[in-house]
Amino acid sequence: MPITQSRLNVPVVVDNEKCIADKGCRVCVDVCPLDVLWINEVTGKAHMRYDECWYCMPCETDCPTGAVTVNIPYLLR
Amino acid sequence: MSNQSPPRVVETDILVIGGGTAGPMAAVTAKERDPQLRVLLLEKANVKRSGAICMGMDGLNNAIIPGRATPEAYVREITVANDGIVNQKALMAYATRSYDMIRRLDSWGVHFQKDGSGAYDVRKVHHLGTYVLPMPEGHNVKKILYRRLRRARVEIEHRYQATRLLRDGAGRICGAIALGTRTTEVLVIRARAVIIATGAAGRLGLPASGYLFGTYENPANCGDGHAMAYHAGAELTGLECFQINPLLKDYNGPACAYVTGPLGGYTANSQGDRFIECDYWSGQMMLEFYRELHSGRGPVFLKLNHLAGETIGEIERILHTNERPTRGRFHQGRGTDYREQMVEMHISEIGFCSGHSASGIWTDEHAQTTVPGLYAAGDVAAVPHNYMLGAFVYGQIAGEHAADYASGTAPGPSDADFVAAERRRLTAPLARADGIPPGQMEYKIRRLVNDYLQPPKVTRKMEIGLQRFRQIRADLDQLSASDPHELLRATETQHILDCAEMAAQASLFRTESRWGLYHYRVEYPDRDDRRWLVHCQLAKSDKGEMTCFTRPLEPYVIDVNEEARVAYQSLRVKQAVNA
Numbered sequence: 001m002p003i004t005q006s007r008l009n010v011p012v013v014v015d016n017e018k019c020i021a022d023k024g025c026r027v028c029v030d031v032c033p034l035d036v037l038w039i040n041e042v043t044g045k046a047h048m049r050y051d052e053c054w055y056c057m058p059c060e061t062d063c064p065t066g067a068v069t070v071n072i073p074y075l076l077r
Numbered sequence: 078m079s080n081q082s083p084p085r086v087v088e089t090d091i092l093v094i095g096g097g098t099a100g101p102m103a104a105v106t107a108k109e110r111d112p113q114l115r116v117l118l119l120e121k122a123n124v125k126r127s128g129a130i131c132m133g134m135d136g137l138n139n140a141i142i143p144g145r146a147t148p149e150a151y152v153r154e155i156t157v158a159n160d161g162i163v164n165q166k167a168l169m170a171y172a173t174r175s176y177d178m179i180r181r182l183d184s185w186g187v188h189f190q191k192d193g194s195g196a197y198d199v200r201k202v203h204h205l206g207t208y209v210l211p212m213p214e215g216h217n218v219k220k221i222l223y224r225r226l227r228r229a230r231v232e233i234e235h236r237y238q239a240t241r242l243l244r245d246g247a248g249r250i251c252g253a254i255a256l257g258t259r260t261t262e263v264l265v266i267r268a269r270a271v272i273i274a275t276g277a278a279g280r281l282g283l284p285a286s287g288y289l290f291g292t293y294e295n296p297a298n299c300g301d302g303h304a305m306a307y308h309a310g311a312e313l314t315g316l317e318c319f320q321i322n323p324l325l326k327d328y329n330g331p332a333c334a335y336v337t338g339p340l341g342g343y344t345a346n347s348q349g350d351r352f353i354e355c356d357y358w359s360g361q362m363m364l365e366f367y368r369e370l371h372s373g374r375g376p377v378f379l380k381l382n383h384l385a386g387e388t389i390g391e392i393e394r395i396l397h398t399n400e401r402p403t404r405g406r407f408h409q410g411r412g413t414d415y416r417e418q419m420v421e422m423h424i425s426e427i428g429f430c431s432g433h434s435a436s437g438i439w440t441d442e443h444a445q446t447t448v449p450g451l452y453a454a455g456d457v458a459a460v461p462h463n464y465m466l467g468a469f470v471y472g473q474i475a476g477e478h479a480a481d482y483a484s485g486t487a488p489g490p491s492d493a494d495f496v497a498a499e500r501r502r503l504t505a506p507l508a509r510a511d512g513i514p515p516g517q518m519e520y521k522i523r524r525l526v527n528d529y530l531q532p533p534k535v536t537r538k539m540e541i542g543l544q545r546f547r548q549i550r551a552d553l554d555q556l557s558a559s560d561p562h563e564l565l566r567a568t569e570t571q572h573i574l575d576c577a578e579m580a581a582q583a584s585l586f587r588t589e590s591r592w593g594l595y596h597y598r599v600e601y602p603d604r605d606d607r608r609w610l611v612h613c614q615l616a617k618s619d620k621g622e623m624t625c626f627t628r629p630l631e632p633y634v635i636d637v638n639e640e641a642r643v644a645y646q647s648l649r650v651k652q653a654v655n656a
Contacts (some may be wrong), residue, residue, distance in 0.1 A: 001511045001555070031126040033297045034290065035236070035258060035562060050562060052290045054297075055403045058126035072407050075288040076327045 011055055011071045012037065012048040018067035019045045028059035028068050084263045084500060089117040089232070090483045091476075092253055092268035094239040094302065096120035097128020097295075098465055099455030099472035100274035101222040101231075106476025107272075107483075108229040114480055116231050117266065119255060121238045121565075122297055125223050128276055129295050129432070129456065130465060133216035135336050135399040137189070138464040140210035141175040142197050148172035152635045154205050157645050158359045159435050159461045160591050161610055162315065165634045167460045170442035174470045179210070182469065185221050188214040200339035203357045204644045209335050216399050237264060239301060240568055241499050242271060242309040242451065245489035250309070250450030252491060254499050258565040261507060263500045267491075269483040270450045272475045273438065274468075275302030277320065277456040278576045280569070282426025282531060283523040284329050289516065291329050293322050293425040294456075302457040303429060303438065304572035307579065307623075311446040312439040312614045314459045314628070316583035319427040319532065319595045320434035321363055325379070326423035330401035332379045337396075340388050345380040345419060346372075353648050358433045358462070360593030361648050367424060367532075367594050378419035389415045424594075426523075427531055429576060432468070434595065435461035439614060439628075444475035447616075450488060452479050505556075506567040512557030515566035519573060522549055526577050532597045534584050543581045549574060578623060579615055586625035587613050 014028075021029075022044030029037045029046060037059060038049035046068070053073055060068045071077075093104045096118050104118045120127055141151050151172045156163050179197070183189060190198040190211040201207040226233065236258045243252040243265070252267040279294020290296045307313060323332050323344065334344060334356030346352050346369050353365045370377050381389055392415065397405035413420055429436040437459035444452045452475040455468035463471065506512070529542025553571065558564040589605040590598050611627040618624045 001513070003511060003514065003557070030123050030235075033122040033127050033131050033295055035122065035565070052296070052566075054290055054292070054295060056126075056131055056295070057402050058131055061132070061402075062126070070403055070406075072328070072403060072410055073288055073291060076286050076291055076329070076407070077410050 008051045009074050010048040010051050011053045011073045012059060013069045013071065014046045015067045016043065016045045018065045020065055021046045025064065027062050027064060031058040031062050033058070084265050084496065086265045086267060087117070088267045090114040090269050091116045091272065091479050092266050093118045093272045093274060094253065095128070095274035095276060095455070096124035096233065097274065097276055097455065098130055099468040099475070100272070101226050102469045102472030103272045103274060103454055103476035103479070104231040105225050105229045106473045107480040108231050110477055110480040111484060114483060117268070118226065118231050118233045119237050119239055119266070120233065120235050121258060123235050124226065124233060126219060127297065129298065130218055130400070131295060132402055133218050133399045134212060134465050135215055135333070135395050136212050137179070137210040137466045138335055139175065139208050139462065139466055140179055140197065140199055141172050141208065142199050142210070143176060145199050146206050146208055149635050150206050151208065153637055154203055155462050156633070156635070156637050157642055158357070160360065160604070161606070162435065162591070162612060162630070163461050164441070164631050166442045166631055167440065169634055170474060171460060171463065171467050171470050174473070175466060178466060178470045178473065185225060187218055187221055188212060202335050202338050204355045209339065211336070211395070213395050238565060238568060239305060240503060242305050243491035243495070244309060245491060247489065248310070248449065249488045250448055251488035254496060256503050256564070256568060257561070259561050261504060261561045261564050263503055265496055269487055270452065270479040272452040272454060272479055273302040273306060273457055274453070274455045274472065275457050277428050277430035277432065278303050279428045279430065280573055281428045281523065281576050281580065282526050283520070284426050285423060286327050286329065289520060289523070293324060293329055294428055294430065298456065299569045300429065300572045300576035301569070302453065303579070304575040306438045306446060306451070306453065307575060307617055309448055309451065310617055311448045311451060312616045313437065313579065314439040314612050314614050315435040315437070316429060316579050316615055317587045317596045317613060318435045318592050319580070320430040320436065321427055321594060322358070322425040322433060323363065323366055323422055324425050325404070325407070326421045328404060328407045329425060330404055332422055333396060337379065337381060337392055340392055341384050342379060342381045342392070344422065345378050346374040347376060347378065348374060349380060349419065351650050354650055355648055359645055360591070360595040361645055362593065363424065363595065364593035364597065365649050370424065377422045379422055380419045381415040382417060382419060386416060427526065427580070429580070430456045431459050431461060431463050432456045433462065433464070435459055443478045444471050445478065450482065503568060506558035507564055509555070509557040512555040513552060514557060515563055515570045518549065518552065518556060519566070519570045522546065522570070522574050522577055526580070530577070530580050530584065532594050534596065534598045536585065536598070536600055539581050539585050543578065546574060546578045546581065582623050582625055583613060583615050
């Protein structure tokens, strides 16, 4: 049974200029209750990999550089 | 890879599954009671920000403060609010320890609202008593718990999901199996006692928005504990008494009457009129809500726009910084201002939760389940209307009792074949490149939960639902996961399916209506105390079948008087209002 991928707009946005994941920071990835944030292997920055968000905000609140913004998922907005 | 070599085995004395609210309290309490004990806390996410209170909590809903309330009055009120189906001894164990727990949390640095004289500033939200204690600074609860875990030297394993409990030859609990959510490692944990604190089964119904993770509960709380307890032979109870909450439409977070009510806010219909006398959570309140929603006076709104600007400022400060802080952002996006408009409300998807409701793993006044060595506390354990403070108190009770139990004789070994079979079950989806991804299967199960189980409950619909869930069970050998994260979701999907089947079976079993909307059976519209003033239990039989049976109520320790009995049956505002 073949599988296809579908594109989705995700609620959590990371500002690559401010993100310091490439220097080893893992705060947002660590605190996410749903484990949906990931480090991009090419850029070394954090991003939302799975559209499974409770818009709960630990990633934004705990980010040491203010790089993360949690938006309300589009279906709910 | 984990499939070739034997699984790693970890030894501990007490295993606590779930690091949200009850879990950390249980772990700290057990360790403090006997520092020689090894206590391991297993958390699917990270204890710093996990569970229902990952962003804190805005108040205690059931604080029993001497001088303002008594344990006896509290037990009486909850007995009535829950239509008589309670184990009063378990409620009383909470009620008598409630105040000491507030003092304990206070001494740890959790801030509660106090009046000018330094007394706890409790507010009236319930129909009869005064039990709501605001926590305007409640956003730091998890940080405080984390510090306590470190200080007590509790061992913590993050990003492991417990999937099955282990039992020895005598049926006693001897540990659990867990899955590394970032590694797919299958881990065997040997323990003398296990405390389940996995929270609600909140990913059961599908939110009206259609967004799988836009649930009322933290979606990480998806029924892992309910499924594990079931498969270990423990009794669950009250699963037909669903949790359904009033909430902000689409945002799906609490509205939240417990915060706004004491400040003058209320639930209104489209004409801005009050239609319920009391916003305290009860099945009857939700039924009135449901009726108004579907009447010509619907939908339903949270009304604050009659309040002074200063009061609204205070409400915003509490609600937009605590528990669900993105709420302010949601309103902003739609141009909603509490000062100007009423805010549209709706009802949530169904779930199992004892926080507001009464459904979950059966536990007694010592937090013991019906399986020796297995304890449960918090939203997963069926002590009614327990909320956050109940999770803390029962976490403490479980920690104390499990510590004493674990210092006795050790359980025997678990069955090696069982471990091997569980490992095969867990990792099978990884081996399938093609198949059904977990998100798709989960969506289908939860859509069917809405179609067939959401009250009003209709017998034939629930039977069809059950049949459809069994058809999905036959699809499990096509479940496919492409990475560790998807494997986590695949395991969760199987727990959600277990919970869906339990919800249908339990609802079919009780042939009466009770708890207002939660168990409103169209063919049996009346409450039948003669036959059904009993607990309905659900468990796996010796033959491995899902079975339901009744358990008589323990004799009440507190009399329920007529005044209290009537209070919760007459919630609708008398017709004079805008009739």
